[in-house]
Amino acid sequence: MARIVLTADATQMSEYWGIPLLPFFSCAPAEKVPRIVFDFLSPQVKHNNGVAQMAPYGLRKLEASILRTYKPKEVVVAHPDHVSKFVNEDTRIIGISTMDPLGLGPVSMMFTDGGQLTAYTKRKFLELVYEVNRARKRFPKAKLVLGGSGAWQMETKDEQTRALGVNHTVIGECDHVIQDIYNDIEFNGAPEFIHVPRGPKLEQIPDIVGxxxxxxxxxxxxxxxxxxxxxxxxxxxxxxxxxxxxxxxxxxxxxxxxxxxxxxxxxxxxxxxxxxxxxxxxxxxxxxxxxxxxxxxxxxx
Ligand code: SF4
Missing domain, CATH: 3.30.750.210 (Transcription Regulator spoIIAA)
Known part of the structure; x- marks a missing residue:
């Protein structure tokens, strides 16, 4: 159980057998590529009782940034299949680091006939949000906060974002301010879309800790x-x-x-x-x- 639960969808939680260009396969259309094929090509990272052993670098930076003010026992980086294990009445934020959440990235758009089909990046993101929302039904104090390099997509589809139950979306480099943003979300309220206008100085970028x-x-x-x-x-x-x-x-x-x-x-x-x-x-x-x-x-x- 944790106050802050961080995760990412399954397309980001794989090393794709270490083959450098294979992660682009996550942009393939789910309607054309059987799930069994996709799952074989994207074996998921290992976990210890649901805690992800490895995680996308951006998520690790987020973790390191918020650990400047939150205690380690309050923060967990969860494997996407095990998020609900960590959500309880003490959970205040479930943070998802996104890459291509609505399949609007250039490779996804190319593979899906301009978005007419569904890229696995989008499919897996939606599946993760579905699971997160199931947990939030039991523990409604947990807010859903999105960020990461794909966060801009949520603002371009703001109605869909609201329909997914997303409370806040953070857009921009935020190593230096994310702990304050999370604090505001918890205690003071914050806008639906939070833009960080200026990135951090080099010395404000923390080292990853996982x-x-x-x-x-x-x-x-x-x-x-x-x-x-x-x-x-x-x-x-x-x-x-x-x-x-x-x-x-x-x-x-x-x-x-x-x-x-x-x-x-x-x-x-x-x-x-x-x-x-x-x-x-x-x-x-x-x-x-x-x-x-x-x-x-x-x-x-
Ligand atoms: S500005 Fe730099 S990072 Fe951006 S597309 Fe051009 S070469 Fe790539």
Missing amino acids: ASTHGLVEVMRGCGRNCQFCEPNLRTAKYYPADKIEREIAVNRKIGNPNVWIHSEDIFLYKLEDKNGFMPNHEAVVDLFKTVMTQGGITYA
Whole structure:
């Protein structure tokens, strides 16, 4: 039982056999791809009595951020099949980290004939919300709060969002303020759609405290290449220093993960100095990979 229950849908709770492009299969239409095939291709992460052993990196950042003010015993990262085990009269927030909750992402739209079919990302999200709402019927003090990279989709379909019983949707980078937002949701009230206008400074981004799927470790945020349609481009570029990267790899090593997925908008922009010509900072990029590959127990990245 927990005051704050965090989770994500089944399409995000798999390492897809470690095959790098297979997660895109989560955008396949449920009407065309039998569930048995999808389930085989997306074996779920392990759990200990319902506590997820691994979780998507964004969910881990959320967990780390709110642990700055909440006590560890008040927060759980639950496996999506076991969320209801952790919901009781003390639960105040059930937070779902979303990626493509309504199947509006570009790959889903392509695979589903422009949304006429149902991407598994949407199907699994709706199934999770259904289970969460069943638990909330018994414990109505628990509010449903969405966030993550797919949260924008909920605002574009606000009526559907309300019909799903979503209380709040947080949109934007929120490492530095999410604990205050959760506090407001619990005690002071908050808007239905909460926009975070400015992202965190580097020093406001916490280290993950639990293992991420794929051994994913972020090394930078923001881009700068100026593609006009792009949201990450609006972020000021921030580069994680080596010691921060090493600490997060160590967290993943605790469960024996031998690989690292290095995450960035564009790895060749790591510690970029040439902001006009975009010539990579060769030395910094090579040093980054050397740092990763010399961590104990890491065999590939
Ligand atoms: S993140 Fe990708 S799409 Fe966005 S500005 Fe950079 S290169 Fe362009």
